[in-house]
Amino acid sequence: MAQTKRLTKAFISYSRKDTEFARKLHTKLTESSLSLWADWDSIPLTANWMAEITRAIEEADAFIFIITPDSLGSEYCMKELQIAVDNGKRMVPVLHRMPRTTQMKKLPPELSAHQWVYIRKEDNFSRAVQNMVQAINTDLEWLKGHTRLQERALEWNRKKRDTSFLLRGADLEEAEAWLATASSDREPAATKLQNEYVLASRRQETNRQRNLFLMTAAGLAVAIVLAVAALFAWREAEAQARIALSRQLAAQSLNNLSSNPALSMLLSVQAFAVRDDLESRTSLLTALAENPSLSTFLHDHDSTVFTIEYDPRGRWLASGGGNDELYLWDLQNRIPYARLSSAGGGDILSLAASPSGQYLAVGDATGKVQIWDMDAQISVGRFTAHEGAVQQLVFTPDGTTLISAGADGSIHSWTGASFAESGATLTHGASVLALAVSSDGSHLASGSLNGELFVWDLATGEQILNLIGHTNEVNALAFTQDGTRLFSAGRDTIVRGWSIPEGGLLFRLEGHSSNVRALTISPNGNWLASGGEDQRVLLWTLLEDRPRVLNRFTAHTNWVNDLAFSPDSQIVASASYDTNIILWRTTSGGTGHFQGHRAPIRRVLFGPTGADVFSGAQDGTFIIWQRASGGILLGPVQSTGSVFGMDLSANGQLLVTSDTAGIVQVWDTATGALMHLFAETGAQFFTVALSPDGNRVAAGGINADNALVVWDLTTGESRRFLGHTQFIRWVAFHPDGNIVATAGWDGQVIFWDLTTGLPVTTLVPHPNVDVNGAPIEDGTGQFVLFLAFSPDGSQFVTTSSDHTAKIWQYAQLDQVTDTDTTFSPINIELVYTLEAHSDWVHGAAFSPDGTRLVTVSEDKTIILWDLALGIQIARLTGHEASVNTVAFSPDGKSLATGSSDNDLILWSIDFAAAPEALCQRVNRNFTETEWEQYLGGVLDYTETCAAYLPSGSPAPAAP
Numbered sequence: 025m026a027q028t029k030r031l032t033k034a035f036i037s038y039s040r041k042d043t044e045f046a047r048k049l050h051t052k053l054t055e056s057s058l059s060l061w062a063d064w065d066s067i068p069l070t071a072n073w074m075a076e077i078t079r080a081i082e083e084a085d086a087f088i089f090i091i092t093p094d095s096l097g098s099e100y101c102m103k104e105l106q107i108a109v110d111n112g113k114r115m116v117p118v119l120h121r122m123p124r125t126t127q128m129k130k131l132p133p134e135l136s137a138h139q140w141v142y143i144r145k146e147d148n149f150s151r152a153v154q155n156m157v158q159a160i161n162t163d164l165e166w167l168k169g170h171t172r173l174q175e176r177a178l179e180w181n182r183k184k185r186d187t188s189f190l191l192r193g194a195d196l197e198e199a200e201a202w203l204a205t206a207s208s209d210r211e212p213a214a215t216k217l218q219n220e221y222v223l224a225s226r227r228q229e230t231n232r233q234r235n236l237f238l239m240t241a242a243g244l245a246v247a248i249v250l251a252v253a254a255l256f257a258w259r260e261a262e263a264q265a266r267i268a269l270s271r272q273l274a275a276q277s278l279n280n281l282s283s284n285p286a287l288s289m290l291l292s293v294q295a296f297a298v299r300d301d302l303e304s305r306t307s308l309l310t311a312l313a314e315n316p317s318l319s320t321f322l323h324d325h326d327s328t329v330f331t332i333e334y335d336p337r338g339r340w341l342a343s344g345g346g347n348d349e350l351y352l353w354d355l356q357n358r359i360p361y362a363r364l365s366s367a368g369g370g371d372i373l374s375l376a377a378s379p380s381g382q383y384l385a386v387g388d389a390t391g392k393v394q395i396w397d398m399d400a401q402i403s404v405g406r407f408t409a410h411e412g413a414v415q416q417l418v419f420t421p422d423g424t425t426l427i428s429a430g431a432d433g434s435i436h437s438w439t440g441a442s443f444a445e446s447g448a449t450l451t452h453g454a455s456v457l458a459l460a461v462s463s464d465g466s467h468l469a470s471g472s473l474n475g476e477l478f479v480w481d482l483a484t485g486e487q488i489l490n491l492i493g494h495t496n497e498v499n500a501l502a503f504t505q506d507g508t509r510l511f512s513a514g515r516d517t518i519v520r521g522w523s524i525p526e527g528g529l530l531f532r533l534e535g536h537s538s539n540v541r542a543l544t545i546s547p548n549g550n551w552l553a554s555g556g557e558d559q560r561v562l563l564w565t566l567l568e569d570r571p572r573v574l575n576r577f578t579a580h581t582n583w584v585n586d587l588a589f590s591p592d593s594q595i596v597a598s599a600s601y602d603t604n605i606i607l608w609r610t611t612s613g614g615t616g617h618f619q620g621h622r623a624p625i626r627r628v629l630f631g632p633t634g635a636d637v638f639s640g641a642q643d644g645t646f647i648i649w650q651r652a653s654g655g656i657l658l659g660p661v662q663s664t665g666s667v668f669g670m671d672l673s674a675n676g677q678l679l680v681t682s683d684t685a686g687i688v689q690v691w692d693t694a695t696g697a698l699m700h701l702f703a704e705t706g707a708q709f710f711t712v713a714l715s716p717d718g719n720r721v722a723a724g725g726i727n728a729d730n731a732l733v734v735w736d737l738t739t740g741e742s743r744r745f746l747g748h749t750q751f752i753r754w755v756a757f758h759p760d761g762n763i764v765a766t767a768g769w770d771g772q773v774i775f776w777d778l779t780t781g782l783p784v785t786t787l788v789p790h791p792n793v794d795v796n797g798a799p800i801e802d803g804t805g806q807f808v809l810f811l812a813f814s815p816d817g818s819q820f821v822t823t824s825s826d827h828t829a830k831i832w833q834y835a836q837l838d839q840v841t842d843t844d845t846t847f848s849p850i851n852i853e854l855v856y857t858l859e860a861h862s863d864w865v866h867g868a869a870f871s872p873d874g875t876r877l878v879t880v881s882e883d884k885t886i887i888l889w890d891l892a893l894g895i896q897i898a899r900l901t902g903h904e905a906s907v908n909t910v911a912f913s914p915d916g917k918s919l920a921t922g923s924s925d926n927d928l929i930l931w932s933i934d935f936a937a938a939p940e941a942l943c944q945r946v947n948r949n950f951t952e953t954e955w956e957q958y959l960g961g962v963l964d965y966t967e968t969c970a971a972y973l974p975s976g977s978p979a980p981a982a983p
Contacts, residue, residue, distance in 0.1 A: 031059040032161060033171070034116070035084040037104040038062070039094035045120055046090060049143070049153070056157045078107055082178055085171045086160045087113040089135060092121040096131070109134045111174055112215035114167060116159055118143055136537075163210065169202045170212055177221035191225035200226070200268045203275040214279050219272070220957065226268050227961040269962055270299035274307035276958060281314055285579040286321055286604075287954065288314070289946040293939045294959070294968050300935075305898040308938045313902055313931050315579050316616035319595060321947045322605035324360050325349050329599035331586045333375035333384070335398070338591045342384055343605055344372030350386060352401075355607075357974040358947050364396060364403075376417035376426065385426050385443065387414025393428060395442050405442030410434060416459040420482070427468065429456035435470055448485045452476050460501035460510070467524065469510050471498025477512055479524065489527040493520055500543035502552065504566065511552060513540035519554050519564075521571065535562045535573050542586045546593040551610055553596045555584030561598050563610060574654075575617070577608045612654030614918065618928040620647050620656055625922030627670035627909050631693075634914040638679060638693075639928050640667035646681055648693060651930065658696050663689065669712035669723065682709035682723050690721065690737065702735050702742070711754045716761045720778075724752025724766055732766050732776065747774050747783050754810050759817040763836075763850075771805025773822060775850055785850045789832070790824035810867045814874045819855065819891075821877060823865035829879045831855040831891065856894035860887050867909045871916045878919055880907035886921055888933060902929055943969035 034053065038046040050060050061080045081087060087108035095101045108115070115138045122144075123131070141159065143152045161167075180189040191199050199222050203214055273295035280288040292311040295304040327346030334341055340361075341353040350372050351360040364386075374387035383404075384396045391410040396403055410430025418427050425447065426438040433454055437447035454474035461468050461482070468480040475496050479489035491512070498514040509530065513519045517538060521531035538557035545552050545566070552564040552571060561577040561584055582601035589596050589610075598606050612618070623643035630637055636657060640646040645660035646667055665685030672679055678699065679691045686707030690700035702721070710725040722734045732745040732752060750769035757764050763784070764776050773787045790806040807825040813834070814820065823829045833853040863882035870877055876897065877889040886900040886907055905924035912919060917934040932938065949967040950958075959965075 031057055032086070032164065032168070033059045033061070033084045034086040034088055034160060035081050035104075035108070035113075036060060036062040036088045036090065037095070037101050037108075038090040039092055039098050039101060041094045042090055042092050042120060045143075048149075049088075049090070049118070052149070052153045053157065056153070058157065058160065074103075077104060081107045081113065082111055082175065083171070084108075084113060085167050086116055088116045088118060088156075091117055091119045091123060091135065091140070093123050093127060094121075096123050096127045102132075105132060105134060110215075111178075112170065112212045112218070114160065114170075114212045116141060116156060118156065120144060166202075166205070166210060167212070170214070170218075173199055173202065173218050173221070174215060177215075177217045180221055180224075181217060185224070187224075187228055190228045191222065192229055196222070196225050196229055196268075200271055203272055205275075214275065219276050219279065223272060223958065223962075226265065226272065229265070231961075265962070266299050267301070269959075270295045270301060271303045273298065273958065274303040277307040277311055281310065282578070284581060285311075285315060285318075286946045286948070289942040290948075290950055290954070290968055291958065293942050294950075296935075296939060297968065298963075302896050302898065305935055306900065308935065308942070309898050309900055309931065309933060310902075311942055312938050313615065313900065313929070315577070315945070316613065316930075316932075317575055317577060317609045318579055318945050319607040319609050320358050320945055321579075322353060322358060322360075322607065323603075323948050324351060325603045325605075327603060328371075328601045329585065329603060329605055330371060330373050331375045332588045332597050332599045332605060333377050334588050334590055334597070335377055335381045336379055336591055337381040339381065340398070341588075341597060341605075342375055342377070343599060344375050344386060345599075345603070346371045348372060348388070353605075359974065362401065364401075371413075374414050374417045374428075376419050378419045378423045379421060380423055383419075383423075383443070385417045385419070387417050387428060389413045391430065391432075393417070393426075393438070393443075395426075395444075405444050407438075407444045409436055409438070412455070415455065415457050418459045418461050420461055421463055421465045427459060427461065429459045429470060431455040433472070435459070435468075450480060450485060450487075452478070457497060457499050458501045458512075460503050462503045462507035462524070463505055464507055467503070467507065469501045469503065469512075471501055471512060471514065473497045475514070477501075479510070479527070488525065491522055491527055491529075493529055494518075497539075499539065499541045499556075500554070502543040502545045504545060505547075505549040511543055511545070513543050513554055513556075515539045517556075519543070519552075519571075531571060533564065533571055535564075535576075536560065539583075542584060542598075544587045544589055544596070546589045546596070546610065547591055548593040550593065551589075551596075553587045553589070555587050555598055557583045559584060559600075561587065561596065561608065563596065563608075574619070577606070579606055580604065611652065612930070614651050615930045615932050616654065618649055618654055618930065619926070620649075620660060621645060621926050621928070623666070623926060624905075624924035625908060625926065625928055626666070626668045628911050628920040628922040628928060629670060629672050630911050630913050630920060631672065632674065632676040632914065634918070636676070636693075637920050637928065637930065638670065638672060639920075639922055640670040640681055641922075641926070642666040642668070644683065646670060646679070646691075648679075649928070658693070661691070661696055663687070665708070668710040668725075671712055671714045673714050673718040674716060675718070678714065678718060680712050680714050680721055682712035682725070684708040684710075684725075686725075686727070688712055688721060688723050688735070700735075700737060700740070702733075702740075704733065711752065713755045713757050713764070715757050715764075716759055722755045722757065722764050724755045726751040730768070732764070734764070734778065743781060745776050745781065745783075747776075747786070748772060753808060756811050756813055756820075758813050758834075759815065760836075765811055765813075765820070767808035767811040767822065769807055771808060773808055773811060777848075784848070785852065787832075787852055789822040789830055790826045790828065807864075809864060812868060812870065814870045815872060816874055819870075819874070821868045821870070823868050823879060825864045827859070827861050827863060827865060827881075829858040829861075829865050829868055829877070831858065831877070831894070856891075858887075858889055858894065860896055860899075861885065863906075866906065869910050869912050869919075871912050872914055873916060876916070878910050878912065880910045880921060882906040884923075886910065886919065886931070898933065900931060902931075903927065939969075940972045943972035947973065949973075 117135045117140045119140045141156045277288045277291035289311045292307040296308050325345045329345040331344045344350050350364040352362040354361040370389040376385045386394045393409040395405040409428045410432050412431035416429040426443040433452045435450040439445045452472040454472045456472050458471035468482050471477045475494045477491040496515045500513045502511045510522045517536045519533040540556040542555040555561040559580045563575040564571040565574050580600040586599040621641040623641045625641045627640040637649040644663045647659035648657045663683045665683035669682035682688045686704045688702040707727040708725045709723045712723040730748040735742045748768040752766045754767040775784045788805040792800045810823040835851045836848040861881040865881045868879045888897040903923040907923050909922045919931040955965050
């Protein structure tokens with residue numbers, strides 16, 4: 025894979041009706057030093073023509089698709105798009121003419137998932153092309169590496185995977201290094217073929233090294249010294265093979281993060297088991313952070329899971345699927361403990377548990393309903409309910425009546441000891457897909473395939489409401505606990521809220537991108553969950569005036585068919601076409617995204633026990649969060665300006681904030697009451713700190729004299745410290761409380777003695793450099809963005825606009841007297857320069873034990889460092905914009921980060937616990953097929969998660 029400089033290659037896919045525009049775009053892009061391929065001639069559509077197209081796409085770095093109604097309707101454009109997808113090409117969708125509404129609804133995800141470049145008649149052509157070139161050339165080294173490796177892999181594949189085409193030596197090492205730099209946000213992702221090619225190459229190389237060792241040992245049996253040397257060489261080869269395998273597994277874990285989360289988790293655990301290094305730790309923590317609310321997968325269904333139902337008493341979860349699969353799940357051990365069977369053998373489409381949990385009703389695709397006594401686990405009745413599939417079942421709240429909905433357009437009620445006695449019949453004009461009964465049993469809601477949505481009086485059977493709004497099928501319905509609101513959802517992707525009994529439309533909730541197939545409301549009334557064909561589950565809060573998305577659950581790989589809350593409302597279960605059931609925690613569990621701010625977050629802190637998290641944002645608010653639940657304990661509390669600075673007293677009782685209105689405020693964290701307020705006209709305080717004893721507040725920012733201002737909380741008096749030539753960016757107290765350090769926009773760090781009011785020493789930690797990289801000694805330097813002392817005060821860290829963080833040794837020497845002033849000189853020595861970020865380093869934090877450091881950057885990354893060695897431990901990505909602030913939890917096992925994407929994220933960084941946590945989530949081991957694909961020929965099969973999973977055999981079928 026020797027690299028040679030070449031132009032970036034792009035393929036243009038277009039409809040013949042857009043040839044004029046495609047030519048214009050081709051000319052303009054060629055002027056930007058891109059190598060373009062487009063078919064301008066009317067070449068006969070032969071096999072050779074298609075082969076030429078395929079080869080051109082394979083050799084391209086980027087794939088430009090001109091979106092118009094004609095291209096989306098073109099069979100050949102769609103073929104070209106699929107070839108590009110199969111080869112993992114960088115997608116650049118260009119909107120030239122707006123597609124028809126029907127086409128937009130069926131837009132290929134490979135186009136809809138990427139940001140479009142708009143080049144319509146009304147758009148600025150030149151500016152749009154500039155944006156397009158920038159998008160194509162982003163992360164160019166990665167992009168061209170992707171193309172080179174894909175071409176080699178394709179050649180190997182075309183030659184029937186002949187081993188002579190495999191990589192070896194430097195080429196293999198380069199390919200493995202390229203894969204090791206993969207991450208979930210790097211685009212395009214490595215392809216399956218690339219992974220297989222590199223893995224096969226490593227296997228071949230390892231076998232070659234082993235054979236070489238055996239040959240050498242045999243040939244040199246008489247030369248013991250040489251044999252020993254050969255042994256060491258073999259061991260080194262084995263070690264290198266483990267390094268390469270671990271890195272490759274880690275890269276494959278990141279590649280599968282979104283497309284196959286369960287496999288991604290297994291790959292990260294196995295990578296860590298093979299070798300504990302930067303790449304494996306990164307993949308481990310990234311997999312852990314990807315779906316923090318995911319409790320566990322439930323496997324065992326062999327086909328689609330259509331329906332799920334919790335026992336109201338919490339004893340079991342039932343699931344129904346294709347081929348008459350009906351399982352009862354042991355939720356403690358996460359395995360099925362029984363399989364119930366019927367004589368029908370059809371797909372099980374609907375389940376309903378009676379309010380007492382004694383009965384479970386099962387509806388199937390043949391129109392049959394079977395009733396199970398769950399206390400005895402025996403069938404007590406089976407009858408034909410509909411001429412066609414039983415789409416939905418629901419019990420009335422008193423448990424005396426079962427209601428069924430069918431594909432025949434009818435709704436039936438059933439009573440009697442085994443619910444086989446037919447009662448009232450209601451009708452729709454099409455297949456009835458959804459039912460819901462109000463908690464008081466007075467109303468029944470029903471939705472159908474033709475968009476009808478009716479509300480019925482259950483006592484009289486009278487239709488009292490015809491709710492008009494859905495444009496096509498209504499798939500799901502749910503009443504709130506008080507029965508005053510009804511939620512509905514269907515193919516038009518909108519979740520609607522209706523007032524009952526008035527029938528007015530209250531809400532149109534947008535969040536899904538495709539058909540919504542399931543709705544359910546938690547027993548405690550706090551949450552609405554929705555799921556659908558976009559493979560997502562959305563959790564909405566019902567505790568506010570308007571429902572708002574609290575969380576998005578994304579681990580299914582196919583449609584979400586049904587949802588159910590546990591009786592205690594702590595879990596929502598989802599069933600999918602991907603054959604899996606996933607249990608999701610409704611509370612955060614201490615990790616994940618916390619969303620409440622409407623502007624960039626500038627400061628995050630943990631409370632002294634780690635139970636609470638504090639965040640301050642540019643919208644002028646601060647919030648106190650309950651870490652375990654993700655709920656807001658206090659706030660958003662509004663300040664007068666953008667909150668840039670925030671600090672917390674050691675006991676957690678006082679919170680101090682500073683803002684861009686020149687105001688410093690001290691708050692009681694228990695009540696939110698304002699305790700102190702200090703103001704300076706015309707100032708903007710970017711940073712604030714409380715002294716360790718909680719008696720003084722220091723603030724800095726933009727003011728007339730670039731002063732550090734220190735207030736005494738007891739007396740309210742202030743002192744000013746002058747020395748910076750530009751504004752102060754950060755202020756920090758030394759743990760002894762008598763020294764305060766300020767970092768300025770002038771590149772200086774000044775250490776102030778609060779007793780004397782004088783500077784003890786001045787440091788330029790990040791000096792400007794000349795063209796040769798040598799420091800320029802002019803007393804100024806790169807912007808110092810952040811400064812913090814280690815917990816014991818023996819070190820401090822500075823971060824800068826030069827993309828680095830630096831660790832400094834700090835020591836106070838014996839007191840000296842100079843012109844009648846007694847002070848303790850400070851000795852400062854550079855320990856490490858930490859270079860890994862590609863943009864400004866905005867913040868850092870020491871671990872509570874002082875052994876680790878975390879840095880955050882404009883480049884959207886979070887890097888964890890080992891301070892004993894000065895090396896990276898892990899690298900995390902997850903924010904969509906600059907990461908501005910970071911904090912360690914008091915136990916050192918978690919991080920909090922705040923970003924310009926307005927999100928607070930809590931991360932677990934407990935490496936020791938991560939494998940068990942991931943295995944508990946994935947709840948299985950590798951299949952033999954998966955093992956062969958990723959580890960076959962390198963390691964013998966082992967159960968990666970065996971130590972963390974309960975033992976158990978497949979569930980027996982019930983008689």
